[in-house]
Amino acid sequence: MNTAVATRETTSSSAISTAAEYLTFRLGKEEYAVDILRVQEIRGYDEATRMANAPDYVKGVINLRGSIVPIIDLRMLFNLPEPSYDSFTVVIVLNVCGTVVGMVVDSVNDVVGIPSQELKPAPDFGSAVDTSFLAAIASLQDRMVMLVDMERLAQGTVLASLTPQP
Numbered sequence: 001m002n003t004a005v006a007t008r009e010t011t012s013s014s015a016i017s018t019a020a021e022y023l024t025f026r027l028g029k030e031e032y033a034v035d036i037l038r039v040q041e042i043r044g045y046d047e048a049t050r051m052a053n054a055p056d057y058v059k060g061v062i063n064l065r066g067s068i069v070p071i072i073d074l075r076m077l078f079n080l081p082e083p084s085y086d087s088f089t090v091v092i093v094l095n096v097c098g099t100v101v102g103m104v105v106d107s108v109n110d111v112v113g114i115p116s117q118e119l120k121p122a123p124d125f126g127s128a129v130d131t132s133f134l135a136a137i138a139s140l141q142d143r144m145v146m147l148v149d150m151e152r153l154a155q156g157t158v159l160a161s162l163t164p165q166p
Contacts, residue, residue, distance in 0.1 A: 026109060
């Protein structure tokens with residue numbers, strides 16, 4: 001068994017930008033983060049209108065001040081155990097590639113400043129584990145935070161059909 005883990009040599013330039021502040025959130029026991037500049041708002045979770053033939057991770061759509069916004073459950077998208085929706089469950093409304101989308105997460109923690117020297121490339125496990133949506137991993141005091149590259153995530157999901165292509 002090979003114990004060496006190769007690290008990704010390239011990271012998304014858009015994900016590790018000059019912005020050093022990230023909104024952190026939980027999915028299960030793990031902590032993730034997105035660039036705070038992508039966040040439009042944080043809302044409590046409400047049932048979305050289900051769309052026919054949509055993948056399970058697409059909860060549906062909501063009407064957000066006149067705009068129809070797709071709602072994606074990140075726990076389901078990341079193949080984590082079945083989500084339970086409670087008073088801590090929230091929707092983070094983000095602007096991804098010019099499209100507004102809501103991401104259901106277990107809870108929001110806080111906004112943290114992450115110095116660039118704390119950002120390490122996500123490990124590459126080959127085809128065994130898909131880490132392509134991770135921009136980097138940061139070690140903050142006693143915790144690890146995984147930075148989600150929303151553009152890469154959008155390209156690999158149903159959101160690819162919703163976002164403008166270059």
